[in-house]
Amino acid sequence: MNLWQEFIRPATLSQALKAFAESRGPALPIAGGTDLMLDLAQGRHSPIHTLVDVTSIAEMTVLELRGDELFVGASVPVSRIVSDRLAGAHAQALTEACELIAGPQVRNVATLGGNVAHALPAADGTIALLALNAEAEIAGLYGIRRVPLNELFLGPGKSSLKHGEELLVGFYLPLSKLGQASCFKRIMRPQGVALPIINLAIWLESADDTVKQIRIAVGPGAPTPWRATEAEKLMTGKPMNEETINAGLDAVLAQIGFRSSPRRASADYRRHLVEGLFKDTLETAWQRAK
C-alpha cells in the first residue's frame, strides 16, 4: 500500500481547507512529517488518502511581531525559531526548547505546529509555549478562532483540533517586557526513546525582589501538558527567597501527577528530579529577569 495517494501543496490557508473538504478519502496536514511519516511507514497510522503539505502556506510560515504580540507560524521549522532574534528576545524558553528537539536535520523540517498538534504531555516546544502563555490560532472553513493553548489538549496524544477540517495556523505570544524572562530545561536518559524524562519551563516577572507574576509548566505532569497553577498562585507576590522557592516546590509536588513510565523513569525518580530542575530553571529565569 502507498502511504498516501495524493500530496497537495497549497499556497494559502483557504486552498488547504478546500483540499481537506474535497479529499476523496482521509486527509491530514503534513508539516515536517518527522512523526507522521514514521507513523505511516511503521503502520501506527492507517494509510491516508490526501496529505496536505502546510509548509508552503504563507500565513503559517511567518515569524513576526503583530502589535504587542509575537506570532510564530505553525509551519516555521524549529531551527528557524532557534536562530530567530525576535524569538530569542521574547520567548527564550521556546528557543531553548527548540534547540533541544531532535537533531539538526530533523529541526530543519520539524515544526512547532507538529509538536503541539501531537498533544504529548512532555513535548519540549509545547511545555515552553505553555509557560509563555501562548494562544493558538486555528483556521477552519468557518474562519479563524483563537484559544489558550491548554484548551487544545484533551488527553495524551489527543487534541481538540478537528482533523481534516481545521488547521493550526500559529501561536501568539505576549511580548517580553522589562523584568520578564523565561527559561526551559529538561533531563533525558541515554537509553531508549528520545523523550525527556522530565522537562520544565518557567516564565516570570520580577519587581525588585518580588515575584510579580510566574507561570510554571512541567512535562509529563499530567495526561495533558500541565501547568503548576497552585505553585504559581502561591509564589505570586512573594519575595524571591529560599522559603518561597521551597513552598513553590512543595506546591508543585502536591499538585503534580507524575506517573511511572516503564524503562524511562519511575514517578519517584521524577519527583526527585523535579526538585533540582525547578530550582535551576527558576534561578536562571530569575537572573535573566533582573
Added chain:
Amino acid sequence: MNNQISISVNGIKHTLEPIAGETLSTLLRERLRLTGTKIGCGEAECGACTVLVDGEPIVSCIYPAERAGGKQITTIEGLAERIHEEMKLHPLQEAFVEHGAVQCGFCIPGQIMTAYALLKRNPNPNSEDIRFALKDTLCRCAGYPTIENAIIAAAHSLRTGKPIPQPHIPDSIHNHDVVGRTHLRPDAVEKVTGDAIYTDDLLFDGMLYAKARRAMIPHGILKKLDISKAKALSGVTAVLTAEDIPGEHNHGLVIYDWPTIVGIGERVRYVGDTLAIIAAETQQIAEQASALIEAEFDLQPVITNPVQARQAGQPQLHPNGNLLKHIKVRKGDLDVGFAKADVILEHTFHTPITDHAFLEPECSIAVPKPDGRMEIYVGSQIPYQDRTQVARVMGWEESRVRIVGQLMGGGFGGKEDVMGQIHVAMLANVTQRPVKLLFDRHESLLVHPKRHATQIRVKIGAMKNGRLVAVDTELYGDTGAYASLGEKVMTRATTHSAGPYDVPHVRADCYAMYTNNPPAGAFRGFGVTQSAFAVESMMDMLAEKLNIEPVELRRMNALHVGSITNTGQELRESVGLIECIDKVDAEMRRSNPHPFKPTIDSAQPNLVRAWGFASAYKNTGLGGGAPDISGAEVELYDDGMFEVRSSSAEMGQGLVSVMRMIVAEEMAVGPDKVRVLVMDTDLTPNGGPTTASRQTYVTGNASRYAAKTLRNAITAMLAEKYDVKPEQIKYKNGFVHANGHSMSYAEVAKEMKAMGQQPRALYEYEAPKTRPLGTGGDMHFAFSFGVQAAEVEVNTQTGEVRVLKVIAANDVGMAVNPLGLQGQVEGGVMMGLGNALTEEFIMDNGNVVTDHLARYRVPGIMLTPEITAIIVEHPTAEGPYGAKGVGEICSIPTTPAITNAIYNAVGVRIDRTPVDQELIAKTIWEREEEK
C-alpha cells in the same frame, strides 16, 4: 492534482511524474540512481540519508519527494568536481580520506553533507559547533574524533586555500618501508564521493523484490499456513514455504539447527523465524503479499532467559534440550586456593542483549546464470560459509554457487550468519530472475543474531598482599533460539572470565542455553566483553577491600611472559599487559595524581568526577584446536600492477589496507601499485571467517607469504637468466635489480610469461596449531592485551553520567597500519561506551521492544570523550612483522573502566549494564536520607 515534480539535483534539472508515497531518498536512489545517499534506518534516526534542500541538511528518508518540487537538492555526488576525466575532491572529502575518517563508509555521505552545510554557514567551526551539527549523524565504526579532525582540517583549507593539514599519527616502532607507516585506504575515495557500491545499490535487469514472512510469535508449533491470497496477488511471482526447500532444511555456522523456513508441524523458536518467502515485481507488492499470509500456531510457553532455560520442567526447544553446551575451565585446586585466601568476595553481574546496529542493513541479491549457477551478491563476513550453507539447502554442489562479496556497511560480528542469502537463492532459482532481499532496520533488529545476554557470578579470593589465589566463576549465556556461534562465544567468555591475571586456582562453569529470544552469536569482543565487565568490577571491589590501589592490584597479578593461563597455556612471548598498565597509569596521573578520589566541581557541587581503570585480554584467531587457515593469491599483471586476493571480508575495519601494504612491502613497490580483491568465492582463495580479530594475522601472513613466493619465483628466474646468485637479485623502489640490469615489474611480468611461468602465487597459510579447551597447552596462538582508564562526571542530583576522557593502551604486537589502527581503537572505545551507557536490546516475553533504531540508542558524536590511544608493540614471532589482532581488544575494557569510575566518583557499584542513571540517583538520595 498530478503536478510534475521539477527539481534541480546537483545543478541538473529533472522533471518527474509524482509517485504516491515516494520519499526524496527513494526518488534519488531509485529514479535518478544517485545511490550515494544511504538508507540506514528509514526512521530519521541515523542521518545517513542526509542531503541538502535549498542549502539546509535534511533527512531524505522521511521527506516526501513531492515537497522537493521547485527546490535545489545537493547530494554527495554533487561535491566533487569532475574536470574532464579528472576528479577533484572537495576539501571535506579530501580531509575525510587523509584523516582516516572513512572506515566502512556507509555513514560518510551523511557525515560529509551535514559537515558541508555547517561549513557553508560557519567557515570556522570549533569542536562544539561540529558536535552540535553532527549530533544525530551516526557512525557505528565511530570514527567521531577523526571525523571532527577532518572537518576542522577541511575548514582550515577552505578558509586559507592551503592544503589539508595532515594528521599526526606516529609510525610503528617496528616500521618497515611500507608497513608500520600511515597509508590511505584503497577504498576511501569512492566512499567519500558516493561512488562506492553496497549491495542495495546494485540493479539487475528484471530484478524481483523479496520479503520474508516472519513468525512474530516467540514460541509455538506452526499448525496452518495459508498462502493462497498472497499467491493470488497481482505482481507476486513466487511464494515459497518449507515444502519448497530443495535440499537440507536447516542452516547454521557450527550446528545445523536453524530452519531456513519453518514447516507445518514444526517449532517456531523466535519472532524472526521464517514461515514463507515471497518474490514480487515491487517491494510494496512483496510486503503486501507477506501481510496476506495467514498462519495458525499452537502457542507454547516462552523461555525468556538462560537461567529459566536450565530449570526443570521447562519446554525443550531443541532435540537435545535447552543446553547448547556446558563449558568447563579447571586449573589447580579451588579449595586449596580459597583456603589460602585472606579475603573472599562474591558478586553476580548481568549484561543485556545488545545489537551490532551496523548502519547498513542486511541485503542479498541472487542472480541465476544461464549455465545453472547462482551468483549471490552480499556483504558477508564469511563468503565461503555462505556458499556452503546455500548449496546445502539448495541440494547443490558448492561449485554451483558463487558468493560475490560487496562493500559492507559495518559487520562487527553481526554478518557472519546467513540472513537472506538462502532465501534469495531459492526465489531466484524458482523464478529464474534476479531477486533482492533487503532488510529494513526493523527486520534487521528482529532477526539477526545479537550479543549474548549473560549472568555472571564471580567469587574471588586473594591474600592480604593482593595476590590472587582463586577465582571461581559461573556464567549463563543466552544464545537465543539457535546456536549460531554461541558455543564458541561463551567458551571465550568462560576462558577469559578470571581476567588477564596469573591465578593458580581457577574454576569456571558456563551454561550456554537456548531460549526464545533472537539468536545470539558473534559480536566484537566475543563473550569477553561480558566477562571482563564482571571480573574487572570484581577486581576494583577487591582492591577496595584490601586497601590496595586498583592499578597496583592489577599490575602485581598481571599475566606476563612465563605465566600459565587458566586453560593451561604457557605464555612464551608477546605479553604487553604490564606496559599497557604502566602507560595508561602514567597518562592518567599526568592530569590527576589522585585519579580514583572523587573531585567535586567547585562551580557545580552536584558534579563529581573520578577515574576508573580496567584491563583485558583477548585471543587472536579461532583457537581451541580449530585449524586456522587463510589463503591469499598475489598476481603480477603486464602493466606492472599487483593484485592480492583473498575471500576474507572487508567490513570497514581496514583489512584491504593491511593486505595492500604487506604486498607492497614484500614487492618493494608503493601501495598504489597493489590492487586488492576480496570476498569472491570464484576469484579469491578462502580466507576463512572474518572474526576473532584474526585477519591481520592469518590473511596478513597469507598475503605476505604469497608475495614472498612470487618474489622467490622472480628471483629464481632472473638468477638463471643473468647467471647470478639469487642473493644478488635486489628489489628496490619498484624495480628488480640484477647484475647491473634494472627491470620494471611490467618487464618482469612479460619475462615470466615468456619463460612459460605464470606471474602469480597462491599461499595457504596455517597458523600455529592450537589445542581444544580442557587438554592444556596452547589454546590460542596469540593474545592481545588492552588497558583503559575512563574519567567520568556523575551528576549526584540526576544520576546522569558523562564520560570525559578515555585513555586506551593496546598491545597489538605491531601496528601495520597506524592510521587505520587509530580509527579501530577510537571506534572500539565508543562501542564499549555504548555498551556501558546507552545500549540495551529489550525483550518482553520473547517479543522485541527495541524494534526500531529510535528505541535502541547507539552513541553519537555528543557522547564522544577525549580519547587518547596508546599503542604498545610486543611483537609475536609468527605474526606478520609481529602483528596480532586489535579489532576486539580495544572495545573490551571500556565498560568496566567506566563503571569503576562511577563507583569511584559516587560509591555506586554498577553490576548490571547499561548504567541506569535512576539507580545511581536513587542510591545517592536514599543514602542521604539515611544520614
